[in-house]
Amino acid sequence: MQFRLKHVGLLTLLFALLFTLGACASNKETGTSTLDQIKQRDKLIAGVKYDTRLFGYKDPNTGQVEGFDVDIAKALAKKILGDENKIELKEVTSSTRIPMLKNGDIDIIIATMTITDERKQEIDFSDVYYHAGQSLLVHKDSPIKGIDDLAGKKVIGVKGSTSVKNIREKAPQADVLEYPDYAQAFAALRSNKGDALTTDNVILMGMHQEDPNYVLVGGLFTDEPYGIGIRKGDETFVNYVNDFLKELKDSGEYRELYMKWFNEEPPANQ
Amino acid sequence: MLSLLLNYYPDFLRGLLTTLEASLLALIGSFAIGVVIAVFRIVPFVPLNILGRMYTEFLRNIPLLIVAFFFFHGMNAFGLNLSGFVAGTLGLTFYTSAFIAEAMRAGIQSVPKGQMEAGRSTGLTYLQTMRYIILPQAIKIVIPPLGNQFLNLVKNSSILSLFAGLDLMYWGDHVASSSFKTLPAYTLVALFYLLITIPLSYFVRWLEIRLNRLPKEAAEVKTALMEG
Amino acid sequence: MNFQGAWTLGHIRFMLEGFAVTLQVAVIAIILSFILGTLIGVLRYTRLPIVSPILAVIVETLRNLPLLLIIMFVYLALPELGIRLGVFYSAVVGLTVFEMAMISEIVRGGLMSVDKGQTEAARASGMTYTQTLWHIVLPQALVKMIPPTVSQFISLLKDTSLAVAIALPELMHNSQIIYNGNPSYINPILLLAALFYFVTNFLLSQVALLLERRLRY
Structure with missing residues (x-):
């Protein structure tokens, strides 16, 4: 009893570490096409x-x-x-x-x-x-006209997308917020959780079709x-x-x- | 995995701090609301009892995510635009307040009724009896479950990651998806959470032992059987 | 807020489809976590050498992690170790292992709460350890376990919503798909989803209350 109460915490961390070591081993590829x-x-x-x-x-x-x-x-x-x-x-x-x-x-x-x-x-x-090429989607009344206007603004993107990486490089002054998927990212833009949404132009076009109050600005600033x-x-x-x-x-x-x-x-x- | 930690430790650190911040703020907020609701439930006035009961029953039986998304998206309909962090913290606050209210009500009502009657018969008012006789005993019963709720808050705050709340889980996802090293990234996140939660859960047990003078085993039983 | 546009038959059907998935995941996870949790709880209570401490470490790790992380881990990280589960079973496994840890604590707590004198008396009257556990300790522990176990199952049902993170088409996910398409649907759809969960959980807790009363008297 005494042993357990004192050491379980330590053991737990140890267990986690061991697991971690296992985690570093990578898996094999399957042979068949x-x-x-x-x-x-x-x-x-x-x-x-x-x-x-x-x-x-x-x-x-x-x-x-x-x-x-x-x-x-x-x-x-x-x-x-x-x-x-x-x-x-x-x-x-x-x-x-x-x-x-x-x-x-x-x-x-x-x-x-x-x-x-x-x-x-x-x-x-x-x-x-x-x-495709990366672009920006903003509300039609937004003052943002292109990538140079993003300093200090909140830019919405999608986790794991190239656009998030690109925008961090091209507009380092912008605050990037990552969402799990495009639907939630667009919902966030429509709820004013950010000033612009960035991803590939074609995806943005689909969003524009869904809600014409949001428009593409700034042209294409990458090749995708x-x-x-x-x-x-x-x-x-x-x-x-x-x-x-x-x-x-x-x-x-x-x-x-x-x-x-x-x-x-x-x-x-x- | 070490290289991942070295490359991304500022992200993990930022996330860790945000997680703690959200959990602490929510603990304070939910405690305040929880006290009010608990009072609603025990005062001798039926409409307030019912109101308090509805509040706790509703919030305890719906997912935290719904509460959080209500603050994140739904509040816009009422003219309030909240960031992921604020909305998430508010969601955690209200959700947790129902559990805290319930723990407090149970704590207060576990003090034998005779004590209230005894207090009143010696000439104390209802409030005085509460203040000097019931609450000091109830507090001791209530504090460990509060610690437990803080533990839950730290874990539950991971939902902030789903709406850019910038917490530990959010940055963990970010590291996983931008480094493509999913397994080491999530393992690191897990270690960071354990760093907070394991000492915390031992602290809760220790509190139970100290405050209620329970032997160790009984304390373990109590924390295990704690609801919520 | 647009209740009329949000609560259409098509949308309600879509949410019900999601709710069916929610219930499936929840029921499988409840059954599995109850079996595994009871097993682990009893094993820890019996204090077998080696086994019990190992189980203690596993339980402590799991219950101190966010469930969201566990689900993401099962879905996205375990495959790197060669364990491949789809969305559905990742949700089931994630929920199961987490709740299993919680249930095992409840079971262990329930067993420990039975007065020691009783086990000693039973052993003295010639019952074996297993007999004592089965006939004396378990029935009493069971009654004490019911309320926390049920509240754990209610948590589990609510927690299935965390599987939105891995795009399991359950109630929360389907609700999001609907309201993401139109901001004026957000509150009506969230309210409706909340009612689905609330009614189910409320019924669950009432059944538990009945069960508890019956066992007690």
Whole structure:
């Protein structure tokens, strides 16, 4: 009894430390290609956003998840398994998508993800399938006109997104507030919890569509090439997905999807 | 993991301080409100009893997150725009006040009724009997559960991270998602929380032993059976 | 505040779908944490060498951590150790291990609260240790355990809302999806969600009260 009361606290910390040591050991990669796993399972599990209009959005009234990313995922399912319905969509956020892919919860990330060198150390990317750029969303009466007006202002971003990192570099005087996902970030902007919201222009466009009182300002101050995320080292699948993207563009289906969601022709370089 | 700590320790430190700040402020606030509600529940006036009961029953049976999001988003409808930290602290305050009120009511009512009657019969007023006879005994019973509530506050304050409240959990999430080192980052966060909560939980037990002159085992039993 | 726009049939159905997930997670976690918690509580009470101290450390660690952190840890960090659970089971496991630690303390506290003289008397009259535990100590401890256990289960049901952090489509998450789409829905939707939790928990505590009275008399 005496022993326990005195030492449990100490032991607990020790236990936590031991656990920590275990935590430093990393896990092994699985040998087989994701492509084989998908075929075996007869289902593609794709991580998409549920809160981002135009790319991946779950409509609370219908329960349907739709968007550009979702359509691309379906087209991929059709190519691999011959049926665009052989797909399971899983909700990811900017901070959960990479861990989920690494953990095997999902086969692939198609979720407004910018290709960056840092992320390339964690996962592999397909070729670029969409060119976005970071911008600002503010209330239409806001005095903020661009990135230079952000000093001392509260800027809302999403945890784990490149935009948060970029804005800390480009507007070091701004106060950055990170939210778990885009829906909550936009809700926070609409509740006046910040002066501007920053992320990729296309995501902001979806928000502008939802509430036209909020407008994009400041142009594009970064280049955000979106890629499809694939588990590291799985070259077979990377090549497969790249072929798929090329076919999609050559067949004109890419242009159709682009027109459907963004109401404009894809730029020539895509 | 050490390198993660070295790279990000200012973030963890800031978070730790904010967590403590929010928990302390909420403890003070919820104590103040808790006293008022506890008084509502014990005064010999039925409408106040009912009001106090409704307050505690409602808040104790709904998630803290709802209370917090009400302060964060919902108060805008009433013209109040609160930051994540303020809204979170207020949410913690009101939520916890219901538990504190309940602990106090239980404490006061655990003093035998005969003492109130005895006090009154010796010519003391209701308030005097409360002040000199009942409360000094009740306080001793109530303080350990208060310590327990502070422990809960420290843990519960982690919800601030969900609306940019800048607490320990928020910075932990930030480190995890910007370094991609999820496991070490969250393990560090856990160690930081344990650094506060383990000494605190021992302090609560010690208080129980000191204040109520309970033997060690009985004190453990009491803290274990404490509700909330 | 726009109650009419917020409380539409479609929205209520969407919230009910979320509530179904909330209940599923809560019920599984309640059952599991009760079984595991009782086991750990009894094992700690019996003071087995090695086992009891190890359990003590695990329990102390778990109950002193924020549940939100535990859930995030299970979902995002455990996979790095090769343990992969989806959103649903991460929520279940996170809630279970946390509540298991809480329940084990309640069980242990309940057992310790039974007067020592009684166990000694039972042993003296020829009962074995297990018999004493089973026939004398447990029934008495059980009655004392009911109120804190039920309040722990109520906490658990409320705490399922923390799984919003990992985007489990439960009641809180679905409520957020609705009100994030329109700021004037926030208070009506929060109120409705609060009522869902309140009514369930209130019923739970009333049932517990009945149970307690029946066992006591």
